[in-house]
Structure formats: C-alpha cells, structure tokens
Amino acid sequence: MSDVIRVSEIFGPTIQGEGALIGVPTVFVRTGGCDYRCVWCDSLHAVDSEYRHTWAPMRAGAVMDEVRRLSGGVPLTVTLSGGNPAIQPLGDLIALGRAEGYGFAMETQGSVARDWFSQLDMLVLSPKPPSSGMQTDWTLLQDCIDAAAGVRTVLKIVVFDEADFAYARDVAARHPGLPVYLQPGNHTPPPPEDDTATVDQDGIDARMRWLVDRVIAGRWHGATVLPQLHVMLWGNKRGV
Amino acid sequence: MSDVIRVSEIFGPTIQGEGALIGVPTVFVRTGGCDYRCVWCDSLHAVDSEYRHTWAPMRAGAVMDEVRRLSGGVPLTVTLSGGNPAIQPLGDLIALGRAEGYGFAMETQGSVARDWFSQLDMLVLSPKPPSSGMQTDWTLLQDCIDAAAGVRTVLKIVVFDEADFAYARDVAARHPGLPVYLQPGNHTPPPPEDDTATVDQDGIDARMRWLVDRVIAGRWHGATVLPQLHVMLWGNKRGV
Numbered sequence: 377m378s379d380v381i382r383v384s385e386i387f388g389p390t391i392q393g394e395g396a397l398i399g400v401p402t403v404f405v406r407t408g409g410c411d412y413r414c415v416w417c418d419s420l421h422a423v424d425s426e427y428r429h430t431w432a433p434m435r436a437g438a439v440m441d442e443v444r445r446l447s448g449g450v451p452l453t454v455t456l457s458g459g460n461p462a463i464q465p466l467g468d469l470i471a472l473g474r475a476e477g478y479g480f481a482m483e484t485q486g487s488v489a490r491d492w493f494s495q496l497d498m499l500v501l502s503p504k505p506p507s508s509g510m511q512t513d514w515t516l517l518q519d520c521i522d523a524a525a526g527v528r529t530v531l532k533i534v535v536f537d538e539a540d541f542a543y544a545r546d547v548a549a550r551h552p553g554l555p556v557y558l559q560p561g562n563h564t565p566p567p568p569e570d571d572t573a574t575v576d577q578d579g580i581d582a583r584m585r586w587l588v589d590r591v592i593a594g595r596w597h598g599a600t601v602l603p604q605l606h607v608m609l610w611g612n613k614r615g616v
Numbered sequence: 617m618s619d620v621i622r623v624s625e626i627f628g629p630t631i632q633g634e635g636a637l638i639g640v641p642t643v644f645v646r647t648g649g650c651d652y653r654c655v656w657c658d659s660l661h662a663v664d665s666e667y668r669h670t671w672a673p674m675r676a677g678a679v680m681d682e683v684r685r686l687s688g689g690v691p692l693t694v695t696l697s698g699g700n701p702a703i704q705p706l707g708d709l710i711a712l713g714r715a716e717g718y719g720f721a722m723e724t725q726g727s728v729a730r731d732w733f734s735q736l737d738m739l740v741l742s743p744k745p746p747s748s749g750m751q752t753d754w755t756l757l758q759d760c761i762d763a764a765a766g767v768r769t770v771l772k773i774v775v776f777d778e779a780d781f782a783y784a785r786d787v788a789a790r791h792p793g794l795p796v797y798l799q800p801g802n803h804t805p806p807p808p809e810d811d812t813a814t815v816d817q818d819g820i821d822a823r824m825r826w827l828v829d830r831v832i833a834g835r836w837h838g839a840t841v842l843p844q845l846h847v848m849l850w851g852n853k854r855g856v
Binding site for chain 1: 628629630631638639640641687688690691692693797821824825828831832835836837839840841842843845848849850
C-alpha cells in the first residue's frame with residue numbers, strides 16, 4: 377500500500393504555460409503543502425495550511441486513475457507541481473505512470489531532495505530570488521541536482537527586479553551545466569479564493585520586455601526568456 | 617570569393633518569438649526573395665519583388681561582420697529566415713559563423729533542399745497549410761529532411777482553421793519522427809510598408825485558445841502549441 381499524497385488539484389490536459397516544456401500538452405497534479413512562503417506566491421491555495429481542508433489524501437493508484445481518465449488513456453507528460461511536490465511521497469505514482477508510458481516533469485524550489493527524482497523525465501528547479509523573501513540553501517539545491525543525476529534538469533528563475541536578475545546570474549554561474557529559463561514575475565497573483573481576480577497583464581508584459589532587454593544588454597545569450605503563457609491567454613483562471 | 621546573398625534585414629539580438637527555440641536570444645538574418653506567395657504572408661517586404669530594391673547584396677563575410685557587431689562578439693544562435701532563405705547561398709556564412717562558435721537555425725517552407733542544410737544546428741520546416749493558397753510538394757519536403765540528416769529537424773505549421781489542422785495532422789503522420797510545433801495564424805499581418813499597423817491580438821489569442829482545445833480534444837499529446845510571442849509583446853513592429 378503506497379503512502380498518502382495530499383492533492384490540491386488535478387487538472388488538464390492543457391498546455392504547459394512556462395519554462396522548458398512551454399506549449400506541451402500536460403496534466404497537472406498539484407500537491408498541497410509547502411516549506412516556503414514566497415510573498416508573491418501564485419498558488420497559495422496549495423500552500424497555506426488555511427486551505428488544508430481542500431487537499432484530498434489520495435494514494436498513487438487513485439491519482440493515476442484520475443490522470444488516465446483526464447488524458448483518455450493516451451500517455452502524455454504529467455507535471456508535478458505544488459506547493460512543493462518534493463515533500464510528498466511521489467515515487468509510486470511515477471513508477472505506475474511510467475509503466476503505462478506517461479512521462480513526469482516536476483517543479484520544485486530545490487529545498488528537499490528525494491531519491492525518486494532519478495525516476496523523473498525532467499526536473500525543473502526554481503530557486504527563489506530575493507523578492508520572494510526566501511533564502512536559498514545552496515547545499516540543498518545541489519542535493520536536488522545530485523538526486524536527479526541523469527535526468528534532464530533545468531533552472532527556472534522568476535525575476536521581478538535588478539536584485540532578482542543578479543541572483544539569477546549567480547545561480548547560473550554556480551551551475552554552468554544547467555539550462556536557465558527566466559520568467560517575469562506576476563505582481564498580481566490571484567487571491568486563493570478568487571481566481572477571477574484581474575491580472576495586470578500590461579504590467580507583466582512590460583516586465584517581460586524589460587527582462588528581454590536586460591538579458592540582451594548583458595549579452596546573456598545562453599538564457600531563455602519566457603512569460604507565463606497561460607496567464608497571457610487565460611489570466612489567473614485555474615484549471616487551464 | 618563567396619556568392620552574393622540578398623539580405624532584407626539583419627536585426628537583434630532579441631528573443632526568438634516562436635517554435636522550438638522560443639525565448640532564445642538570437643540575431644535574425646532575413647533574406648529577400650521567395651518561391652512562395654502565401655496569402656497571409658507576414659514578411660511581404662522580404663518576399664514581394666516590388667521590395668527588391670531594399671534587399672542588399674552582401675557576401676558572407678559582410679553578413680557575419682554585422683552579426684558579430686550586433687552580438688558584441690558573444691556567440692549566439694543566428695536565425696536564417698526570409699523570404700525563403702534556402703534560395704540563397706548561405707553555406708559560406710554558416711561555415712564562417714560556426715568557426716567562431718555561432719549556431720545557425722533556419723526557417724524554410726521545405727520547397728528547396730541544399731547540401732549545406734547538413735551544417736545547420738536546427739532546421740525548422742514550415743510546410744504551408746491550405747489557407748496559404750500554396751501546395752506542398754512532398755518529395756521536395758522529404759529532400760529537405762534528407763539534406764539535414766543528423767541535424768535537429770522540426771516541423772512548424774501555421775493553423776488558421778479546421779482544414780489547416782487536418783493538414784497538420786497529415787504532415788505529422790507522414791513524418792512521425794519529427795517534433796511538431798503548431799502556431800495560430802495572424803490574420804492581421806503588417807502591410808509591407810507599415811509595421812505600425814494594428815494587430816487583432818484578441819482574435820489571434822482566441823485562435824490560440826481554439827488551437828489548444830483542438831489539440832487536447834484530439835488527444836494529440838505529442839504536438840506543441842505556441843503563439844507568436846513577439847507579436848503578443850511587440851505587435852507587428854519590426855526589428856524586435
């Protein structure tokens with residue numbers, strides 16, 4: 377009997393809206409609970425323990441049943457997100473899915489390493505920049521990279537301002553072998569109980585253009601700059 | 617002495633706005649002249665012979681000088697676009713650039729194959745769907761794929777409607793080994809002499825959402841769906 381996974385939501389298929397798999401059809405499995413409290417968190421409903429009552433305890437088989445139902449049994453990439461999915465027992469889910477041809481990409485800040493990272497198809501590490509209010513533990517981040525040896529591992533860093541940009545350059549310099557994806561921050565994240573709240577897309581777009589200019593001016597030709605495409609297309613709406 | 621290349625414009629660095637390299641810093645070398653006349657062409661200034669007087673005859677060394685100047689001598693990916701760049705003599709340019717560490721991605725409809733395709737880092741084949749008014753010569757498309765043996769080759773297909781979508785599925789079925797990128801068409805392309813003309817971004821976004829829905833409904837989980845990000849961020853403006 378596998379361990380219980382706390383699940384905030386399972387939705388899709390839709391396209392991945394950001395990072396290395398942007399545009400790829402995927403089902404999201406968003407787990408509940410996080411060891412971080414980023415001030416601009418856009419998924420507080422899966423982070424704040426105030427919403428714990430909305431997180432369903434599910435075993436791996438039940439999660440996979442739902443993924444299979446949503447995808448019509450046609451294998452695709454499953455995105456494990458949160459909260460911090462690394463604090464959940466996801467090894468059995470990955471094993472079950474892979475046996476049926478599903479792939480697994482996981483998004484985590486890199487604060488908790490697990491041996492089952494080695495079974496992923498992609499590990500997206502999103503260490504949090506100064507604007508988040510969080511501190512990066514570089515040893516734990518390295519532990520995550522080591523746990524995913526042989527797995528395609530990339531860095532995705534949210535950038536709000538110059539300090540965040542400098543942080544991103546520092547992270548990249550510490551890990552020259554990892555591809556870097558930069559993403560403009562959303563200063564109008566949805567309140568946990570209102571996903572119809574308005575997004576300041578003009579402001580986000582302006583930050584995206586600034587970030588492109590900043591990367592180009594710095595001749596950082598190895599970085600990839602991408603927006604949150606799902607926010608551009610659907611705003612803060614959930615489940616798309 | 618290398619052959620003369622007809623150059624419509626060289627600009628950047630900016631980010632690639634579409635397809636497999638979306639978000640990647642790049643300098644564009646847009647050549648003048650095309651064997652196609654797509655009814656919705658968004659680069660008529662580099663296609664229609666009426667604008668031939670704006671195309672500069674340049675040798676490979678001069679093009680590379682400009683690429684080097686724009687990029688500050690820091691190697692990056694050069695995107696060869698058009699018009700149809702395959703009708704230009706680009707082998708020497710690619711050889712010069714690669715010797716300095718630059719990479720080359722080329723975008724072409726796949727109607728003309730050249731032996732120098734084998735020296736590219738990426739070949740993006742964009743066969744044109746029914747809405748373009750053009751006909752695909754499948755033998756020539758295969759010739760292009762064969763010429764790029766060993767090179768990362770992907771398909772990028774613009775989709776306006778159901779007929780285009782069916783065409784895209786047909787192309788993918790003919791070439792199951794090639795990754796497929798789908799892109800919603802822009803029904804408000806810029807007039808060749810006015811890049812400040814307004815784009816119907818709401819209409820394009822609606823088509824993007826329709827295309828995502830269509831791919832998901834068809835369980836086409838291997839396709840990647842991406843918009844023209846540069847149009848979302850900068851409209852029809854050139855040089856960004």
